[in-house]
Amino acid sequence: MTAATTAPKTPRISFEFFPPQSLEASFRLWDTVRALAPLAPSFSSVTYGAGGTTRDLTHEAVATIHKNYGLNVAAHLTCVDATREETLKIANSYAEVGVKEIVALRGDAPKGADKFTRHPEGFADACELIEALADIGKFKIRVGAYPEPHPDAPNAQADVDWLKRKIDAGADSAITQFFFEADTFFRFRDRCEKAGIDAPIIPGILPIQSWAGTQRFAARCGTSVPSWVADAFEKAERDDRTELLATSLCTELCSELIDGGVEDLHFYTLNRPERTRDVCHALGITPEASLENVA
Numbered sequence: 617m618t619a620a621t622t623a624p625k626t627p628r629i630s631f632e633f634f635p636p637q638s639l640e641a642s643f644r645l646w647d648t649v650r651a652l653a654p655l656a657p658s659f660s661s662v663t664y665g666a667g668g669t670t671r672d673l674t675h676e677a678v679a680t681i682h683k684n685y686g687l688n689v690a691a692h693l694t695c696v697d698a699t700r701e702e703t704l705k706i707a708n709s710y711a712e713v714g715v716k717e718i719v720a721l722r723g724d725a726p727k728g729a730d731k732f733t734r735h736p737e738g739f740a741d742a743c744e745l746i747e748a749l750a751d752i753g754k755f756k757i758r759v760g761a762y763p764e765p766h767p768d769a770p771n772a773q774a775d776v777d778w779l780k781r782k783i784d785a786g787a788d789s790a791i792t793q794f795f796f797e798a799d800t801f802f803r804f805r806d807r808c809e810k811a812g813i814d815a816p817i818i819p820g821i822l823p824i825q826s827w828a829g830t831q832r833f834a835a836r837c838g839t840s841v842p843s844w845v846a847d848a849f850e851k852a853e854r855d856d857r858t859e860l861l862a863t864s865l866c867t868e869l870c871s872e873l874i875d876g877g878v879e880d881l882h883f884y885t886l887n888r889p890e891r892t893r894d895v896c897h898a899l900g901i902t903p904e905a906s907l908e909n910v911a
């Protein structure tokens with residue numbers, strides 16, 4: 617008797633990069649893009665520095681990834697420190713180089729401020745930016761979502777209600793902040809479903825590069841760190857095996873998400889290819905598998 621086998625599901629993947637601010641960082645970005653492009657991401661996104669500090673660098677990186685590597689790029693855009701006219705000019709400059717996707721964000725406080733304040737002639741919030749981009753009609757619009765409520769949200773329900781307003785304003789899909797446990801995502805997905813959100817919600821996955829850096833990042837964006845994860849890293853640091861732990865935890869998280877019906881994963885690469893590539897390989901996403909999917 618032969619047991620019935622079901623082929624493991626391979627998810628669609630996408631990658632986030634950030635624009636380089638030095639020559640050395642440029643080399644690292646291009647090495648990363650070159651290493652990950654053969655995995656055939658459905659899109660690659662490029663972040664936009666706080667307060668528009670990387671405006672030109674983001675544009676350059678977006679245009680190069682699109683033109684030289686043939687990847688579908690989603691350019692991040694925020695409302696911070698710019699008039700409506702300036703912001704839409706940037707969006708149109710992306711359209712001119714063939715970019716068809718934008719990750720539309722309100723953004724954080726500019727340097728020196730403790731909370732987001734609109735520019736006197738700028739967009740007041742993400743919904744206003746989304747509506748204006750939808751009016752242009754040239755872009756697929758992605759937005760941010762927060763499985764653990766955003767620090768500015770009064771509670772979890774208000775956060776989901778705001779996400780619904782962003783979708784209703786014209787967004788096509790959402791990418792989440794990173795999180796450590798699949799249940800955190802599943803509970804959020806349930807809340808979204810209940811609120812009538814039917815747009816795809818793509819989990820944002822952080823393959824951990826540095827445990828100290830990850831803890832700082834988590835504290836800044838309100839991601840809770842389960843004690844079992846902190847304990848595991850503490851032990852792994854003693855035995856000098858944090859890389860192995862990071863890869864296996866991330867692979868396990870992705871597998872649980874896939875088992876729970878997730879079809880897309882968005883990797884925060886931090887412009888380092890190794891961990892993301894290893895996790896993708898462990899999930900069965902290889903250059904060969906990508907070619908088979910295309911054929």
Ligand code: FAD
Nearest residue numbers: 663664692721722723724742760766768769775778791793
């Ligand atoms: P929103 O979702 O619009 O607002 C955040 C929360 O505040 C909401 O969830 C809601 O609870 C509340 N809120 C805001 N406005 C209102 C309102 N008018 N009424 C009621 N509630 C409201 N930052 C960068 O600077 N550059 C980037 O490239 C970048 N990329 C990101 C990519 C992703 C996938 C994610 C998840 C975040 C990214 N960020 C980036 C961080 C982001 O800018 C911050 O989290 C910012 O504080 C919120 O931006 P948002 O568009 O998600 O905000």
